[in-house]
Amino acid sequence: MNNYFVLDSLNILFLIALVVVTVCVMFYQGFNYCKNAKENLKYYSIFFLFFLSMVGALLSNHLGLTWVFVEATTLTSAYLIMLHKSKNSLEATWKYVFLCSIGISLAFVGIILLLIGSGSVNSLFYNDLYANAAAINPFWLKLSFIFILIGFGTKAGFAPVHSWLPDAHAEAPSPVSAMLSATLLNSAVLVILRLVKLMSLAGLGHTVQVLMLTMGLLSIFITAVYVYRIKNYKRMLAYSSVENMGIISIGIALGSLGTIGALIHVLCHSLIKSSLFLTSGNILHLYNTKEVDEVKDLVSKNKCTSWLWLLGAMLILAIPPSPLFLSEFLIIKQFLLNGQVVLCVVTVLLLTIILFGIMNTVLKMNYTTNNNETEPVKLPISNYIPQIFLIATAIVLGIYMPNGLFELIKNAGGIIW
Template sequence: MIEFIFLLPMMTGIIALFLPVNLGRGVLVVTALLHLQVCVMGWMGKLEPIFGAFFGRSPEGMLVLLVTSFIFLFIAMYAVSYMAETSMQSEPIFIGCMLLFLGTMSMVALADHLIVLWIAIEATTLVSAPLIFINRSKRALEATWKYVLICSVGIALALLGCFFVTLSMDVAAINVPLTFTSLNAVAERLDPFWLSFGFIFIIIGYGTKMGLAPMHTWLPDAHSEAPSPASALLSGALLNCAFLGVYKFHTLMHLAGLGSFSSNLLIGFGLVSMVVAGIFILRQPDYKRMLAYSSIENMGIIAFGVGIGGIALYGALLHLIHHSLLKSSLFLSSGNILLGFGSKLVALVGGLTRFLPKTAVSFLAGFVGISGLPPFGLFISELCIIFGAFQAGHYLAAIVFIASLVLIVAGMAQIVTDMSFGGGDQVEILVGEGFFRVMPPYVLLAASIILCVWLPDEIYQTIINTISVIGGTIHG
C-alpha cells in the first residue's frame, strides 16, 4: 500500500521519542534508507493506495516526494554527527520530530483530497515546531511562536479557500468527491466567481507556508534559529510541500479556464518575493538568515515560472529539484561553520578556506549553484524561466526578474567572499570537520551537477506529465 510511505516514518518517529540516544540515531538513518526505497517502489508503480478516495500518485506529488526522501537521507546522516558534536538537549524529541516531519511531508505529497492535503500541511507545522525550539533559547522561542502563529493563520485562510472551492461546486450543482482528480474532471463546470475567490485565499494561505512575500515574515527567524539539519529540511522540503498545495489549485484553475487569473497572481507574488529577498540579503549580518532569504527568493522564482507557463513552467519544476539539493547542502555547510566558529554572524567568521577548507569548498560551490551559474542545475532552470517570460511577452516582468537575480547574487557574493577569504587571523576553531558532516553537502552538490548534465528519463517524464496538464512545454 502506498500509504506505508508516510506511515513508516510516523510510526518510527513515535517510537524514537522513547528510545535511548544511540538507538534513536540508528532508527533515524535506517528509516531514511527504508523510506527512500519505498518511495522508489511507489515511483515505479509497485504500490497502490488502499484509501484511493484520499491518496494517490500524482506526478507532481511523486516528484516532491522523491526529492524530499532523497535529501532527508543525507540530512539524517549529517544530523547524527551534528547531534554528537552539539550534545543537543532533548535529542529523542529532535529525532522523533524529524521522522514525524518526514511522515507528514510524505502525506502532503500523496494527498489527493482537499481536506487531507490541508490536514497534512497543518501537521507539518505542528511536528516541525519543536525542531525550531530545540535549543530553548529566547530567540528560538520567539521564532517558534512566529512560525506556529503566522503559518496557522495562513493555513486557516487556505481552509477558507477550500470552502469557497466547494461552494463553486454547490452553485454549479456538481456532486463529486472532494479530490483533485474528480474536480479536475469537472473543472469547466465549476462556478468561476467562487473558484477564483477561493484561489485568492489558497495562494495567500499556502503561500504563507511557502514563504512568498509579504507573508514570509516567519521564515527568516525559523530557518535561522533551527539547528542546521532542521533548517535544511525546512528550506529543502517543507517549502515544496506548500508549493504543491498552490500548484494543485493552479492546475484546477487552468482546467476551469481561469489560468490567466491564477497565473497573474503567481507572477506578482513571485516578483515581490524576489525583490524583498534581494533587499534583505544586502549586508545581511547573519549568514543563516541570508540563506533563509535566498529560500524566499527561490520560492518566488518557482512561483514566477509557474505563472509564466510554457517552457518557464518546465524550468520551475527543474528549479524546485535543484533548489532543494543546493539549499540543503548550503544549510548543512552552514552548520559546520556554526560549529567551527560558534557564531552565525558574518563579522565573526573569516578565513573559512584556511580553517575549514572542506566546508569552504562546499559552501562556495553551493553559492555558485544557488546563484544560477554552471555547472549546477539552477543555471538551466533560470534560463528556461527567462526565455519563457520573453516568449510570453512579459518583458517588464522579465527585466524585474533579471534585476532581482543580479541584486541577490551581488549581496550574497559579498557575504560569502568575506566569510571565505577575509579576516580570521585570531580565530580558534571549536569543532573540526567530521566525515559525516562533510560528505552529505558534497553528495547533494554532486546530485545537482549530475542532474544538470543527465536527467533520467523517469524524472524527465514525470516533469512532462506534471506540466502537460496546464500547457507546459520544453520547446523554446
C-alpha cells in the same frame, strides 16, 4: 471510488526531493543529535513524524486531507524549531506558529468557499474537482483560489506573507533548517500547483498568472532589498529560499517551458539549499556565531567546509554548471516568448543584484584574513559527505539530465497546465 493517496508524475518529483534530502540530513545529524537518550528519543520521533506528515501532504489526493497534513507539518516542525528553547528560538517559533496557523485558517476559508461554489460536486478529491471544473461557479473559484494561495503561500514562503521564514530558518538547528527549506516549502507549493490545475481547467488561467507573477516578482524584489543588510548567514540562506520560491512562482505563472523550469527548480533547489544549510551548521560549529562579520578566514580554518560553502553558493546563484541555470534559462526564455520583456529585464536585474549580494558575503566569510594565525580545526567526516553527495548530484543534473527524469518532468508539466 477514489483513493485518498495517489502517486502521479507530479508528486513523485517532490517525493524524490524529500527522500534524498531526508536521507542526507539523517546522515549528517546521525542518531545522537541531542544531549541525552530521552531528548534523542523525543527529537527523532518528532523528526520522523514531520517527515511522515510531509509524505502524507505530497501523496494525498484529497484537498481536505492535504490541508490536515500541512497543518500537521506546522505542529511537528514547531517543536523542532524551538529545540534549544533559547529566547530567540522561542520568538521564531511563536512567529512561525502564529503566522502559519493564520495562513492555514485562511486556506481553510478558501476550501469552504470552494465548496460553496462547487454546489453539487460535493467532493474534495482532486479528480472530482478536475472532472467538474467547468461546473464550479467562477466567482467563488477565484475567491477561493486567492484565499488558498495566501494560505498555503504563507507556508511556501511567497513574498508578502514570508516574514516567518527568515526567523524560523535562522533559529532552527541546521539539519531542521535544511528540512524546512528544502522540503516543507515544496509540500505547500504542490498544493498550490494542484489548485493552479483546477483554475486552468476552469478557464481562469489568467487570474493565476497575474497573482503568481506578482507574488513571485515581489519575493525576488524583497530578497534583493534585504540581501545587503543581512548580518546573519543563516538568514541570508533563508532569504535565498524566498527568492527561489519567487522564481518557482514566476515559472508556474508563465506556463509551458516556464513550468518545466519551475519543476526543475523545485527539485534542484532542494538539493542545493539543504547542502548549504548543512554547511552552515559546520560553520556554526566552528565559530559558534551566526554573525557574518565574526566568521573570518574560513578557508584556513577548515578547507573542506569553505569549499562546500563556496560551491553551494555558486550553484544556488545559478552559475553554470548549476541545474538552476538551466531552469532559470527556461523561465527567461518563456518570458521572452510571452513577450513580457520589461518584466523579464526587471527579474534578471534583481537576480543579478542578489547574486552580487550573496557572493560578496560568501567570499568575505571565506577569504577575509585574520590578524593572528588561524588554527585548522577538524570535523568528523559525516559532516562533509552529505553535502558532497548533494552538490555532486546537482552538478551532474546541471550537465547531464537523464532522459527518464526529463520525461518525468515534462509529464508533470503537462499535468499542471
